[in-house]
Each structure stands twice: as structure tokens, then as C-alpha cells.
Amino acid sequence: MSTEESLLLIPGPIVVSEAVKAAQSIQSLSHTSPEFIAIFQGALKNLRKLFKSSNPKDQPVVISASGTLGWDITASNLVSAGDNVLVLSTGFFSDSFAEALRVYDVNVDVLTAPLGDVNSIESIEQQLKKKKYAAITITHVDTSTAVVQDIQSISAAVHKTSPETLVVVDGVCSVAVEDIEFTKWGLDYVLTASQKAIGVPSGLSIGFLSERAVTKAMNREKQSTFFASLKRWIPILQNYEAGKPSYFATPAIQLVNALNVSLEEILAGGLEQRFSKNKQVSRDFKGKLVNELGLRLVSVKDDVAASGLTAVYFPEGIKGSDLLPSIYKKGVVLAGGIHSQIKNDYFRIGHMGVSALDDNLGHIAKAYDAIKTSLAELGYSK
Amino acid sequence: MSTEESLLLIPGPIVVSEAVKAAQSIQSLSHTSPEFIAIFQGALKNLRKLFKSSNPKDQPVVISASGTLGWDITASNLVSAGDNVLVLSTGFFSDSFAEALRVYDVNVDVLTAPLGDVNSIESIEQQLKKKKYAAITITHVDTSTAVVQDIQSISAAVHKTSPETLVVVDGVCSVAVEDIEFTKWGLDYVLTASQKAIGVPSGLSIGFLSERAVTKAMNREKQSTFFASLKRWIPILQNYEAGKPSYFATPAIQLVNALNVSLEEILAGGLEQRFSKNKQVSRDFKGKLVNELGLRLVSVKDDVAASGLTAVYFPEGIKGSDLLPSIYKKGVVLAGGIHSQIKNDYFRIGHMGVSALDDNLGHIAKAYDAIKTSLAELGYSK
Known part of the structure; x- marks a missing residue:
């Protein structure tokens, strides 16, 4: 397979x-x-x-x-x-x-x-x-x-x-x-x-x-x-x-x-370099989701936001059962929610390891584009 | 490595x-x-x-x-x-x-x-x-x-x-x-x-x-x-x-x-074929150790001898600390003893999976040759 x-x-x-x-x-x-x-x-x-x-x-x-x-x-x-x-x-x-x-x-x-x-x-x-x-x-x-x-x-x-x-x-x-x-x-x-x-x-x-x-x-x-x-x-x-x-x-x-x-x-690769790169990738990615797409993060402020993943709410009117399959069809596997209070209200993107550290792979950009395009296809605009 | x-x-x-x-x-x-x-x-x-x-x-x-x-x-x-x-x-x-x-x-x-x-x-x-x-x-x-x-x-x-x-x-x-x-x-x-x-x-x-x-x-x-x-x-x-x-x-x-x-x-490969082949390989291998090399198995009779491995005593006068390294130098990794009563008196050869089932690999023959040659080098004869 x-x-x-x-x-x-x-x-x-x-x-x-x-x-x-x-x-x-x-x-x-x-x-x-x-x-x-x-x-x-x-x-x-x-x-x-x-x-x-x-x-x-x-x-x-x-x-x-x-x-x-x-x-x-x-x-x-x-x-x-x-x-x-x-x-x-x-x-x-x-x-x-x-x-x-x-x-x-x-x-x-x-x-x-x-x-x-x-x-x-x-x-x-x-x-x-x-x-x-x-x-x-x-x-x-x-x-x-x-x-x-x-x-x-x-x-x-x-x-x-x-x-x-x-x-x-x-x-x-x-x-x-x-x-x-x-x-x-x-x-x-x-x-x-x-x-x-x-x-x-x-x-x-x-x-x-x-x-x-x-x-x-x-x-x-x-x-x-x-x-x-x-x-x-x-x-x-x-x-x-x-x-x-x-x-x-x-x-x-x-x-x-x-x-x-x-x-x-x-x-x-050096631990300090790694941690700061992870933090930067995470901040940039989260920043784009919030500022460019108008999405809301589960983490309520910057200094409690993890560097290795992002949890973000679906925007009003967009269902996870529509968005995640659409993203999947674009070749990107993301994760649904797992917190009992908000299980169906948000999704998660991991950005750890080579996916975050090696810009040449283009993984994070691909994930962002898949989210952005899928949202647009579902009629969402900021 | x-x-x-x-x-x-x-x-x-x-x-x-x-x-x-x-x-x-x-x-x-x-x-x-x-x-x-x-x-x-x-x-x-x-x-x-x-x-x-x-x-x-x-x-x-x-x-x-x-x-x-x-x-x-x-x-x-x-x-x-x-x-x-x-x-x-x-x-x-x-x-x-x-x-x-x-x-x-x-x-x-x-x-x-x-x-x-x-x-x-x-x-x-x-x-x-x-x-x-x-x-x-x-x-x-x-x-x-x-x-x-x-x-x-x-x-x-x-x-x-x-x-x-x-x-x-x-x-x-x-x-x-x-x-x-x-x-x-x-x-x-x-x-x-x-x-x-x-x-x-x-x-x-x-x-x-x-x-x-x-x-x-x-x-x-x-x-x-x-x-x-x-x-x-x-x-x-x-x-x-x-x-x-x-x-x-x-x-x-x-x-x-x-x-x-x-x-x-x-x-x-078929389960029956597999089990009978495993049994045959085991019997042949044990038979050669006993009959050709004069070694003694830990299992006391044929119908209690496992098909997937052989446990065999070192012959009198041969130390495991000499024999196993000698076999290892010939490119074959075998195992020492682990039973508390006889820990230093015997060794074990596994013959499971492809090593036993695929004759073309020649694994069992190679193990037998390594044992036989090493014993001879250490001055043992039947």
C-alpha cells in the first residue's frame, strides 16, 4: 500500500x-x-x-x-x-x-x-x-x-x-x-x-x-x-x-x-538551533492561520502555545467533516480534535521533526495551502 | 554499523x-x-x-x-x-x-x-x-x-x-x-x-x-x-x-x-508444509550433531525436541568460552546457555523462519559447518 x-x-x-x-x-x-x-x-x-x-x-x-x-x-x-x-x-x-x-x-x-x-x-x-x-x-x-x-x-x-x-x-x-x-x-x-x-x-x-x-x-x-x-x-x-x-x-x-x-x-543539528527553529516555524504558521485566515487557536495566548503542533478552531459555518476530507484530498493528513469539551470544533496540525526543520521539504507551506484552499472551496472567507 | x-x-x-x-x-x-x-x-x-x-x-x-x-x-x-x-x-x-x-x-x-x-x-x-x-x-x-x-x-x-x-x-x-x-x-x-x-x-x-x-x-x-x-x-x-x-x-x-x-x-507457504519442513530441518540438524559429531542434546528424547531451536551440550573438554567465539569468527552468531542448572554447559542454535525454510540460503548448513570446524580446531573428535 x-x-x-x-x-x-x-x-x-x-x-x-x-x-x-x-x-x-x-x-x-x-x-x-x-x-x-x-x-x-x-x-x-x-x-x-x-x-x-x-x-x-x-x-x-x-x-x-x-x-x-x-x-x-x-x-x-x-x-x-x-x-x-x-x-x-x-x-x-x-x-x-x-x-x-x-x-x-x-x-x-x-x-x-x-x-x-x-x-x-x-x-x-x-x-x-x-x-x-x-x-x-x-x-x-x-x-x-x-x-x-x-x-x-x-x-x-x-x-x-x-x-x-x-x-x-x-x-x-x-x-x-x-x-x-x-x-x-x-x-x-x-x-x-x-x-x-x-x-x-x-x-x-x-x-x-x-x-x-x-x-x-x-x-x-x-x-x-x-x-x-x-x-x-x-x-x-x-x-x-x-x-x-x-x-x-x-x-x-x-x-x-x-x-x-x-x-x-x-x-x-544543535539543540538550541533546533528549539528556536521549531518555535519560529510554529509562530509563523500560527500567525498566518490567525492573521491571514482569521482562525482562532485553542491556546489562548502566545506564551502557552506549543511549538510542535497547532490546535485551531474551525471557523463559523465550516464543519470538520467537510474540511478535513478536503485537506486530505490535497494530500495532507491532519488530525481531528480529541478534547472532550470541543472534540468536533477544532483540528490539529503537527509540525515536528524534519517537517518543521527542513524548509526544503515544503511541508508546512503545503499544509497551509491545503487548509487555505479547502476553506476557500467551502465558501469561507476571513 | x-x-x-x-x-x-x-x-x-x-x-x-x-x-x-x-x-x-x-x-x-x-x-x-x-x-x-x-x-x-x-x-x-x-x-x-x-x-x-x-x-x-x-x-x-x-x-x-x-x-x-x-x-x-x-x-x-x-x-x-x-x-x-x-x-x-x-x-x-x-x-x-x-x-x-x-x-x-x-x-x-x-x-x-x-x-x-x-x-x-x-x-x-x-x-x-x-x-x-x-x-x-x-x-x-x-x-x-x-x-x-x-x-x-x-x-x-x-x-x-x-x-x-x-x-x-x-x-x-x-x-x-x-x-x-x-x-x-x-x-x-x-x-x-x-x-x-x-x-x-x-x-x-x-x-x-x-x-x-x-x-x-x-x-x-x-x-x-x-x-x-x-x-x-x-x-x-x-x-x-x-x-x-x-x-x-x-x-x-x-x-x-x-x-x-x-x-x-x-x-x-501453507501452514502444514511449514510445520513439517521445520520439523524435518530440526531432525536432520539434531541428527547430524548427535550422529556425526557425537554431541548430546539437552532434550532427552526425540518427541520432546522443539522444531525451532536446538540446545546441545559442549562435548567434554570443550569450553563454551572457546567454542562460541570460534564459531562467531566464522560469521555465525549462536547463543549460550540460560538454564541456571547447566548455564555454562551448553549452547543453542535457532532454526526458525527463512533460515529453516529456504534451503537456498544455506543458513543451517553454514551453522553446522562452523560448529564442526570450530570443534575440530579446538582438538575435539567424536
Whole structure:
């Protein structure tokens, strides 16, 4: 089934580079071979750089799974049944994280930000003073609203107000597109997935743990899952990074190779350059949607708008069931809404990875043109 | 890093076909696009054929994870804390399954077969009469010993002696190389992984559930994990198979495509032809090791020897730390031992997928020659 004609611009999976595609199609290797150990070692070391980690006791985590496993990892390793966890919600994925935590009998309080906005630092500090929280979860960019939380400021507030509370960040739609200074900002666990800005096919749960998160996981006596147990995985990951064969469950050989290749590409391009280019592309694109087409963004102001995707309302009189198929016919695949309150009222465009960074591909321009032309065909004018 | 020179003949990951390699390197697709839905639908329908399922209410399961997740799926969906489960053990992987179950506070009784042999039907029936077991787990082929259990006879015995006991089969090293008639034999859950005889890169947890296992999972009120919850996955998988978009966690797009392509290849070749060819290759290879080289197999008799791999003792005076590197230098990657009792005394050769089925590749002959020549170089003679 050929899909070369369609341009994939949803908020993940994203278009992968040619080098990553090639890395995906290597022949299988033994998971304990020197060849694969070197690849896995490279990927783990490169993750330290991506997360700007400055503490060698921080721990990168790569497990064969969907990004969703990161929620189970949080619930089953970093907190315990009966613990209080504060969930900051900026949309569907924040709420789903809360749901995952509740499965593990964690007491969850959800602090919901106004639609399209972030939680205020004051409201977070106020809530943290009410009871003892084992962890706070922050969805860095909620893919349902394209809102980006200021995790640096939130983490600082948590460390000041409730220093024992672990700072857990869902970075599924932020890692490799928004800046993250893991150690400096005092984060404890950032979880993400391979198929978003990291630019690898879906299939890897990727994470980064602080020294105190590692200690907590390793000292935990009662495990609540087998496959998601950090106590089982951490020694394996440490062995791989040290260049030694190790076995718990067979890693996804080709995906880890693709991850290593993609991280090499990301790091070679320079992180600061990448983040500022992503921000610029996002601002330009959003600016055109708002100013040239007169559309309204879900994110209520510039400084809460994510760089990796745009969530934008359909204009009055235009139905998504007309607009999205029309755009699709022009060869561009965008995503519908997923936030329960406004599910049918908006759509989403992903602009991560090569699609945002390589102007020569013309991806963002093509998406904009498809939106503009389709709107005009449906009789819309600003 | 090129590895074209090395021939991978471990008991998984195995060498994948050229078509599967190509299927791995497609550009990413939207997980809810018609293109991907058709691919996932194809893979799920083809799994029904591979498992020779005759009940439409049987349920194929494909989740982005290592095969290991199948143990968590069993423990968290098909049995509950406090339930008794009988684990039949023919080696390391059977015992690991028991360990995974214990994490979920299941009461596990392990019935251990003599090393290199299977559990007798009498011993199983006797044990089943002692208490009420919610499930029995059988490792169809334990990759640590290359012993194959007669799951058809065991399942018949369970249905006769303890009909309410769910029959759970770890088919990681058996599915697509040993015959399995899922519905006819009364199996309730067979779990496997993508990187063994199914011939796909590692990264997919694959399973097959009976109607009563589906009912049990769907009626379960308390979930004990989020990511491994069948109650969450089954409706999603049913939607994909019905051609409808659905979302819980993003599937591994490229791996599911590779799975579909590999299953098409497997089914096109004919299942009966495949299983008999696998058996013949295995018998010939084992016969030559025993008769021509005078080696001793870990499996104690012909009818308990698995078709997909061979476990064979080092001959007296030959150390694995000499033999395996010597074989590796000849371009063949084999595996060491993993069974705790005999870890350093034996090695393992995988012969699954194209390596066993396509004589033109000459893989098995190359492995045999490398073993024979290396033994001679180390001064061994029969």
C-alpha cells in the first residue's frame, strides 16, 4: 500500500528522515551482540545529551512499548497505592494520566487549567500546601490542546513549596521540540515516546529519571508489575550503557537503532538551533492561520502555545467533516480534535521533526495551502 | 554499523525476509488512517488463520511491547490476586512466568519437569485434583532447553480434570514453527512475540484469546494495570479489525506492517508444509550433531525436541568460552546457555523462519559447518 502521496502532519507519528527509515530496515541482530550493545549504548548516551543531563546518576530508560507505558511506570515505581498525586491538567492526555494513576489506587487530585491555558503557579502552590503529595504530574504539551506548561517554573515552585514531591513530566509531545534542562530544572521523570519530535517510528517508551527517582524505584520492595518494573530494567539499561550484555526482555532492535540514528541527527543539528527553529516555524504558521485566515487557536495566548503542533478552531459555518476530507484530498493528513469539551470544533496540525526543520521539504507551506484552499472551496472567507 | 557478514542463528531475534525488511522501512502513517487500519485489520485477520481459530469470538491481540508483556497480561487480566495458578516448568522461561505471576500476588505452584523432559500428563492431572486452579501455564517451547510440551494433550487433560481452569500457553518460541490448533485444542490464551518464528523484528507482544478469556477480561471490574488492560485493548482491536479508527495507545505502525507482510508470507507457504519442513530441518540438524559429531542434546528424547531451536551440550573438554567465539569468527552468531542448572554447559542454535525454510540460503548448513570446524580446531573428535 503506497502512501507516498500523502503528507503526514498529525501530532505524531511524524514523518521520519531518510536515515531513520534506513536504520529501521537493518537485518535483526542478537540483543546481546557487541553490535547491538554499541547501538543501545549510543542511544542511551545520546538521550543524556538530549535531556541536557548533568548528573551521571540520572538514568535514561528505553523500553519496547507505547509511550503510554510511561504512565504505568510512574504509577508502579515512583508512587504507591494510597499516595496522593497532584495532576495538572491542560487536556485529554493529562486526564488520561490521572486515569492511569487511579488504576494503581493512587489518590489523584486534578487541578484543571482553563481550556487553552496553563495552570497558574499560585494555584499549584496553594494546592501543594493542602496535603502531602508524593508526586505532581505535568503534561508538558497536551496534544489535545497544544498548550505548553512552563515546567521550569512549576518545578521550581514544587521544590520550594513541597521539596519531597517528585516532579513527573509527560513529555510525549514536547521532548526534542521544546527545551528541557532535566537536571538543572529539578525534574524527576520525563516520559515520552519515539514517534513524536524524536522522529522515530512508534514503538518505544522513552524516559529519563533523576537520581532520587532511581533511588526510590530501586529501594521499592513490592513491585506492582513485572514488565514495567524499573527495579528490573535499570540494571539492564546500566549494563547496556556500560557496554555489557544483559537480558530482561528483548529490546526492539531496529527501533533502538532508529532512535540512535535520529538522536545523532538531532544532536548534530544543535539543540538550541533546533528549539528556536521549531518555535519560529510554529509562530509563523500560527500567525498566518490567525492573521491571514482569521482562525482562532485553542491556546489562548502566545506564551502557552506549543511549538510542535497547532490546535485551531474551525471557523463559523465550516464543519470538520467537510474540511478535513478536503485537506486530505490535497494530500495532507491532519488530525481531528480529541478534547472532550470541543472534540468536533477544532483540528490539529503537527509540525515536528524534519517537517518543521527542513524548509526544503515544503511541508508546512503545503499544509497551509491545503487548509487555505479547502476553506476557500467551502465558501469561507476571513 | 554493518553486520551483513554475520549470520544470526540464535533462538530469536531471527533473520527476517527481504519483504519484511522492506515493510519495516515504510514512512510513518497516521494510526487512524484508512491505510493503517487496513494493514492492522489484515494482520489481525491473518493471526486468526495462523492460530487456526474456528470461533469468531476468539480475539487476536497485538500490542507494542516485548513478548514479556504477555506474562503481565495473563497476571492482570485472566487471574486475580489470591488465585491459584499451576505453572508447568521446562526451564528458565517457565520459571520467569511464575515469577511474573507472583508479582501480582497470585499463588503459584510450579510443577517442574525433569531437565530436558516434559511434565507427564499423570503428574499434571494429579496436581489439578489437589486444589482449584484459576489457570495453568504451559511454556510450549522453553527457549532455555528446546523442550516442546504436548499442549494438545495437556489441554485435553485440563479440560477433563479441571474444566474451569484457563489454559494459558507461552508460545514465544513455538508460534509459527510448531502446530497450534487454538480453538480445537481448547486453549484460552497463547502469548508470543514478533521476533521469533513469526519472522518480524522485536517489538510486538502478540496473543490470542478464547471467547471465555475475552469474557473474563471484559467482565473484570478492578484493573491492575493501565497499559496491559485487555478491557481497554479489546474494543480497540475489534474496531481495527472491523475497519474502524480507534485509539488507546499508538500502535507500532511499521512493526504491524511488517507483521502483516510476514503473516502473508507464512500463510502463502501453507501452514502444514511449514510445520513439517521445520520439523524435518530440526531432525536432520539434531541428527547430524548427535550422529556425526557425537554431541548430546539437552532434550532427552526425540518427541520432546522443539522444531525451532536446538540446545546441545559442549562435548567434554570443550569450553563454551572457546567454542562460541570460534564459531562467531566464522560469521555465525549462536547463543549460550540460560538454564541456571547447566548455564555454562551448553549452547543453542535457532532454526526458525527463512533460515529453516529456504534451503537456498544455506543458513543451517553454514551453522553446522562452523560448529564442526570450530570443534575440530579446538582438538575435539567424536
